[in-house]
Amino acid sequence: xxxxxxxxxxxxxxxxxxxxxxxxxxxxxxxxxxxxxxxxxxxxxxxxxxxxxxxxxxxxxxxxxxxxxxxxxxxxxxxxxxxxxxxxxxxxxxxxxxxxxxxxxxxxxxxxxxxxxxxxxxxxxxxxxxxxxxxxxxxxxxxxxxxxxxxxxxxxxxxxxxxxxxxxxxxxxxxxxxxxxxxxxxxxxxxxxxxxxxxxxxxxxxxxxxxxxxxxxxxxxxxxxxxxxxxxxxxxxxxxxxxxxxxxxxxxxxxxxxxxxxxxxxxxxxxxxxxxxxxxxxxxxxxxxxxxxxxxxxxxxxxxxxxxxxxxxxxxxxxxxxxxxxxxxxxxxxxxxxxxxxxxxxxxxxxxxxxxxxxxxxxxxxxxxxxxxxxxxxxxxxxxxxxxxxxxxxxxxxxxxxxxxxxxxxxxxxxxxxxxxx
Amino acid sequence: xxxxxxxxxxxxxxxxxxxxxxxxxxxxxxxxxxxxxxxxxxxxxxxxxxxxxxxxxxxxxxxxxxxxxxxxxxxxxxxxxxxxxxxxxxxxxxxxxxxxxxxxxxxxxxxxxxxxxxxxxxxxxxxxxxxxxxxxxxxxxxxxxxxxxxxxxxxxxxxxxxxxxxxxxxxxxxxxxxxxxxxxxxxxxxxxxxxxxxxxxxxxxxxxxxxxxxxxxxxxxxxxxxxxxxxxxxxxxxxxxxxxxxxxxxxxxxxxxxxxxxxxxxxxx
Numbered sequence: 001x002x003x004x005x006x007x008x009x010x011x012x013x014x015x016x017x018x019x020x021x022x023x024x025x026x027x028x029x030x031x032x033x034x035x036x037x038x039x040x041x042x043x044x045x046x047x048x049x050x051x052x053x054x055x056x057x058x059x060x061x062x063x064x065x066x067x068x069x070x071x072x073x074x075x076x077x078x079x080x081x082x083x084x085x086x087x088x089x090x091x092x093x094x095x096x097x098x099x100x101x102x103x104x105x106x107x108x109x110x111x112x113x114x115x116x117x118x119x120x121x122x123x124x125x126x127x128x129x130x131x132x133x134x135x136x137x138x139x140x141x142x143x144x145x146x147x148x149x150x151x152x153x154x155x156x157x158x159x160x161x162x163x164x165x166x167x168x169x170x171x172x173x174x175x176x177x178x179x180x181x182x183x184x185x186x187x188x189x190x191x192x193x194x195x196x197x198x199x200x201x202x203x204x205x206x207x208x209x210x211x212x213x214x215x216x217x218x219x220x221x222x223x224x225x226x227x228x229x230x231x232x233x234x235x236x237x238x239x240x241x242x243x244x245x246x247x248x249x250x251x252x253x254x255x256x257x258x259x260x261x262x263x264x265x266x267x268x269x270x271x272x273x274x275x276x277x278x279x280x281x282x283x284x285x286x287x288x289x290x291x292x293x294x295x296x297x298x299x300x301x302x303x304x305x306x307x308x309x310x311x312x313x314x315x316x317x318x319x320x321x322x323x324x325x326x327x328x329x330x331x332x333x334x335x336x337x338x339x340x341x342x343x344x345x346x347x348x349x350x351x352x353x354x355x356x357x358x359x360x361x362x363x364x365x366x367x368x369x370x371x372x373x374x375x376x377x378x379x380x381x382x383x384x385x386x387x388x389x390x391x392x393x394x395x396x397x398x399x400x401x402x403x404x405x406x407x408x409x410x411x412x413x414x415x416x417x418x419x420x421x422x
Numbered sequence: 423x424x425x426x427x428x429x430x431x432x433x434x435x436x437x438x439x440x441x442x443x444x445x446x447x448x449x450x451x452x453x454x455x456x457x458x459x460x461x462x463x464x465x466x467x468x469x470x471x472x473x474x475x476x477x478x479x480x481x482x483x484x485x486x487x488x489x490x491x492x493x494x495x496x497x498x499x500x501x502x503x504x505x506x507x508x509x510x511x512x513x514x515x516x517x518x519x520x521x522x523x524x525x526x527x528x529x530x531x532x533x534x535x536x537x538x539x540x541x542x543x544x545x546x547x548x549x550x551x552x553x554x555x556x557x558x559x560x561x562x563x564x565x566x567x568x569x570x571x572x573x574x575x576x577x578x579x580x581x582x583x584x585x586x587x588x589x590x591x592x593x594x595x596x597x598x599x600x601x602x603x604x605x606x607x608x609x610x611x612x613x614x615x616x617x618x619x620x621x622x623x624x625x626x627x628x629x630x631x632x633x634x635x636x637x638x639x640x641x642x643x644x645x646x647x648x649x650x651x652x653x654x655x656x657x658x659x660x661x662x663x664x665x666x667x668x669x670x671x672x673x674x675x676x677x678x679x680x681x682x683x684x685x686x687x688x689x690x691x
Binding site for chain 2: 009038044047057063064066111127142153
């Protein structure tokens with residue numbers, strides 16, 4: 001008996017991806033993860049544009065991680081022009097980044113993943129059946145987005161973030177109120193940990209190489225060396241050797257490889273490489289879920305995101321206290337364009353994001369390159385999908401069960417497909 | 423989604439009929455759809471006002487029975503043209519949702535290159551991927567309503583959708599962003615040394631960017647009676663180059679009627 005499964009445009013993920021599976025008598029004939037998203041050609045449309053266009057335009061690569069794109073782009077321009085951000089700018093950027101991570105992870109945990117464990121198609125039926133959970137999730141996400149507004153001027157496509165710093169600084173009284181709101185959210189995170197503890201994740205594992213930035217003395221988010229669990233270590237400006245992008249027939253997004261046929265980036269990769277730098281309370285949550293590096297179950301990426309929610313909230317409280325204790329300095333440094341190449345690597349919610357630009361002496365972009373986390377994950381999703389369907393088909397699972405597991409696998413990577421095609 | 427939304431919404435004591443609404447994404451960052459989910463404080467109220475029957479980014483259920491179709495994104499491929507036409511046939515009201523749908527958005531910057539083959543090769547090398555010139559939605563099918571912005575402003579979306587649900591007409595401001603910026607008592611961006619398209623861009627965002635001390639890039643397209651030569655004079659007076667103005671004017675496609683003539687002599691790549 002032949003079973004064919006086709007899920008056109010998997011729901012509850014960002015962008016357009018399709019799963020196709022063929023099974024004959026319990027054996028896998030074919031399993032494909034196809035990305036059919038339309039490309040928008042950002043790397044071409046930047047060519048000839050002046051430097052200040054880069055962060056503004058590239059933030060439009062993605063609606064979920066527009067702050068990450070802005071910060072990677074700014075870092076690339078600043079690295080090219082020899083600008084080092086001030087301590088104040090670095091802290092504000094990291095705080096903004098943390099709130100993007102929090103809102104994006106919460107979106108994934110509650111809006112995209114949780115409905116699977118309640119056997120629902122979306123969060124909406126949970127409004128009736130579990131109003132406390134929905135209200136709590138919305139409240140936490142609102143806090144993260146409100147703080148993004150406070151620092152970046154806007155939760156989506158930020159306005160105040162520019163090369164050299166910020167156009168204006170947040171009001172300290174307002175910032176102080178967020179310290180209180182963050183403290184309140186820690187209790188909701190405890191409840192979230194309890195809730196996800198009641199979900200049984202599929203036990204599927206496949207040996208995988210995990211790639212992330214490496215923290216020197218703290219958990220990594222903006223800049224740093226590139227490492228893999230297979231022992232590769234490279235500098236930020238050697239990203240091309242780390243990503244090795246190539247084109248494939250089944251995808252409008254490029255794929256990546258390193259030591260093996262594929263690798264994975266994202267929260268699980270970050271923890272697999274940097275667990276020692278987690279906030280102690282976040283490390284306790286990781287331990288409670290058996291998240292002891294190196295974990296090779298892709299479904300655990302969701303748990304890794306939960307661990308990071310705890311980490312970023314606690315670190316943000318400290319960051320706000322440090323900012324409140326310091327005097328505001330000038331928000332913005334002057335920019336002197338020059339002929340140069342600059343790379344910015346940033347850990348966005350789904351993994352390492354690279355922006356690279358080459359400028360002429362007038363500060364116009366001659367060449368642009370963006371390598372997106374989900375693009376780095378596609379080949380790994382494909383290999384996981386093959387292994388997952390092989391195993392569950394052999395176990396005699398129904399096509400409905402296999403369909404759900406295959407969708408859940410793709411969803412576990414929290415793909416940002418529009419972003420990966422860009 | 424029915425059961426969760428069964429409560430009857432009333433407005434001034436009159437029961438409101440909840441229209442069936444569907445969201446569709448084309449070439450875009452999906453940020454405008456995300457703005458709906460980013461509406462945490464009022465999301466549940468919003469969901470009780472309409473019946474969302476299709477929203478792939480947030481729900482698995484899908485239905486082809488809808489009255490209002492929100493179209494996010496620009497049209498860049500043949501399959502998108504076919505999909506959009508099929509949606510148009512089913513929808514009573516088709517809404518161009520965000521700058522990409524209204525004007526082509528940042529995606530239309532691709533169109534300024536004479537050699538589209540170069541565009542594809544630059545990104546994909548010798549493995550070209552299908553693409554065509556970026557078009558706004560109304561270039562392909564008739565559009566009943568536009569919601570401007572990159573991204574759309576959630577308060578404005580709520581107001582417009584409420585009006586739609588109540589059967590009220592939707593009127594966009596004709597005055598420019600400057601009017602709202604003045605009302606917020608902001609310092610003029612030009613006096614802070616920042617170029618700004620506030621004088622010629624359609625208001626409705628409550629001067630979102632200038633209030634953050636970032637100049638307007640014109641994402642909502644032109645206000646009524648745009649005086650482009652006066653805009654050029656202001657930019658020149660404050661020491662900004664023709665190219666800095668052009669960068670902003672052509673960013674989202676709303677000013678395409680002006681950038682064609684202004685762009686002469688500018689290097690295309």
